[in-house]
Amino acid sequence: xxxxxxDIPYCRKQKSLGLLCSNFLSLYNREGVETIGLDDxxxxxxxxxxxxxxxxNVLESVGIxxxxxxxxxxxxxxxxxxxxLEDLKKEGLRETGPAADTSCSEKVSDDDExxxxxxxxxxxxxxxxxxxxxxxxxxxxxxxxxxxxKSLGLLTQNFVKLxxxxxxxxxxxxxxxxLLLGDGKHTSMTTRTKVRRLYDIANVLSSMKFIEKTHHPxxxxxxxxxxGLNGKPDNGSSDSMDLSESKKRVFGTDLTNTNTKRFKVDxxxxxxxxxxxxxxxxxxxSENEVExxxxxxxxxxxxxxxxxxxxxxGASHDEKEKQVVDWESxxxxxxxxxxxxxxxxxFSHYVEAxxxxxxxxxxxxxxxxxx
DNA sequence: CCTTCCCGCCAGACA
DNA sequence: TGTCTGGCGGGAAGG
Numbered sequence: 320x321x322x323x324x325x326d327i328p329y330c331r332k333q334k335s336l337g338l339l340c341s342n343f344l345s346l347y348n349r350e351g352v353e354t355i356g357l358d359d360x361x362x363x364x365x366x367x368x369x370x371x372x373x374x375x376n377v378l379e380s381v382g383i384x385x386x387x388x389x390x391x392x393x394x395x396x397x398x399x400x401x402x403x404l405e406d407l408k409k410e411g412l413r414e415t416g417p418a419a420d421t422s423c424s425e426k427v428s429d430d431d432e433x434x435x436x437x438x439x440x441x442x443x444x445x446x447x448x449x450x451x452x453x454x455x456x457x458x459x460x461x462x463x464x465x466x467x468x469k470s471l472g473l474l475t476q477n478f479v480k481l482x483x484x485x486x487x488x489x490x491x492x493x494x495x496x497x498l499l500l501g502d503g504k505h506t507s508m509t510t511r512t513k514v515r516r517l518y519d520i521a522n523v524l525s526s527m528k529f530i531e532k533t534h535h536p537x538x539x540x541x542x543x544x545x546x547g548l549n550g551k552p553d554n555g556s557s558d559s560m561d562l563s564e565s566k567k568r569v570f571g572t573d574l575t576n577t578n579t580k581r582f583k584v585d586x587x588x589x590x591x592x593x594x595x596x597x598x599x600x601x602x603x604x605s606e607n608e609v610e611x612x613x614x615x616x617x618x619x620x621x622x623x624x625x626x627x628x629x630x631x632x633g634a635s636h637d638e639k640e641k642q643v644v645d646w647e648s649x650x651x652x653x654x655x656x657x658x659x660x661x662x663x664x665x666f667s668h669y670v671e672a673x674x675x676x677x678x679x680x681x682x683x684x685x686x687x688x689x690x
Numbered sequence: 691c692c693t694t695c696c697c698g699c700c701a702g703a704c705a
Numbered sequence: 706t707g708t709c710t711g712g713c714g715g716g717a718a719g720g
Contacts, residue, residue, distance in 0.1 A: 331718050334696065357709090369698070372711055389704080389709065466702070469712065492694095512713060518695050541693080 336519055337526035339366060340374050344527070347394055355384070355392045373471060377523045380475035404483065404547065411480035474499065474513070475520050482530070482545035489535065491542040492517040 332338070342364050347355055357375070361368045375392055378384045382403025387393045467473065477499050481490060496513035521543055524530045529547040534540060 329718090331694095331696070336695085367698080368709085369711075370696085372709095376711080466712075471711075508714090515695065515714075516712090518693095522695080 334366075335522060336370065336373060337522035339364060339370060340378075340523045340526040343371075343374055343378075348397070352394050354387065355394055357390045357392070373519055374523060376470065376472040377475045377520055380472045381479070381524075381527075381529070400547075404479065407476055407480055408483040411484035471516060471520065474516055475524075478517065478520055479524075479529075482547075489533065489542045489544050491535070491540055492521060 343360065346360070346363060357368060357371050360375075361371045364371070375384055379386060379392070380403075382399040383395055383397065385393045385395055478495055481495060481498065482488070492514050493510070495517055496510045499513060499517075521530060521532070525532060525543075529545070530543045531546050533542055533544050535542050
């Protein structure tokens with residue numbers, strides 16, 4: 320009787336974090352959603368709770384979500400992304416060393432290293448037992464902090480900072496791992512673990528089109544390129560949500576400048592980027608600074624599925640992009656155990672969202688979906 | 691072979 | 706204590 324699982328031997332790709340992220344986004348990126356329950360998400364997406372944590376953590380790092388309470392997150396929406404990234408950038412630059420940049424920013428009010436509602440454990444030592452001998456080999460060495468240092472969320476932020484604050488626009492995960500971990504303390508296996516996590520992060524960010532996987536021009540090594548907003552002007556009077564129909568993401572823009580002299584992360588970059596958590600940036604104002612500075616208007620273009628309440632860029636024409644994805648087979652193959660109404664409408668939602676998204680981007684090969 | 695990275699054990703954090 | 710979070714690394718799918 321247990322042969323009800325038909326075929327579907329097992330496809331690893333169907334369970335990828337990136338796909339799950341897309342599902343998550345399309346599931347909650349609609350009007351009326353303001354809070355998200357982890358249990359709800361897990362059951363509706365058909366995954367274990369553990370995976371929800373992964374996604375939620377990186378989404379929170381980019382500002383899409385915010386932790387509200389246990390089991391509960393607040394949906395901030397894509398509109399919160401630009402600000403979050405801006406904060407990340409400023410934060411990263413600040414850690415770098417304000418000495419280099421005279422006009423670093425106007426609002427230099429005291430601000431913690433973290434911009435979100437992350438809590439700093441101030442109750443570090445409230446132990447009542449002091450005279451008594453140690454119960455066991457207790458390790459009161461910065462219990463919480465240490466764990467938090469290695470959190471996926473923080474790693475995500477630092478990874479993003481790498482793109483925002485450095486002039487490297489192409490980074491391999493291996494280099495990123497080396498840069499991001501403490502300092503020259505290799506440990507070989509620490510890097511391995513870090514790289515694993517970076518793969519996770521990269522998958523999620525890729526599904527949102529923040530980054531894209533490519534290869535080094537020469538080395539052929541796989542690397543990731545930043546696609547998201549490269550640097551918004553951010554004027555003080557930016558109350559009105561941007562997203563005007565101006566320029567969308569600039570893809571081939573960087574092709575114009577053929578300088579591209581140095582992609583590899585030599586020890587110079589490693590030198591600048593040591594430190595524990597904070598990231599150092601190379602503040603030298605020379606080299607290839609011209610890159611894509613000219614486009615200061617560059618509004619942010621959302622990843623998949625622009626929400627309904629957000630002015631999409633030219634959402635009028637379409638029907639010209641052929642559908643490369645077989646949605647019907649998708650719906651039938653995906654998790655046969657969930658044949659409820661929610662999934663039905665979820666998938667139909669996909670088709671719409673993807674259509675419009677495709678027509679806008681018209682990229683080559685966006686996300687690899689199952690077929 | 692090497693790269694990618696999913697699964698889920700299990701340990702801290704929290705109620 | 707139980708539940709919630711989420712590091713962490715094995716080891717298998719993918720190329």
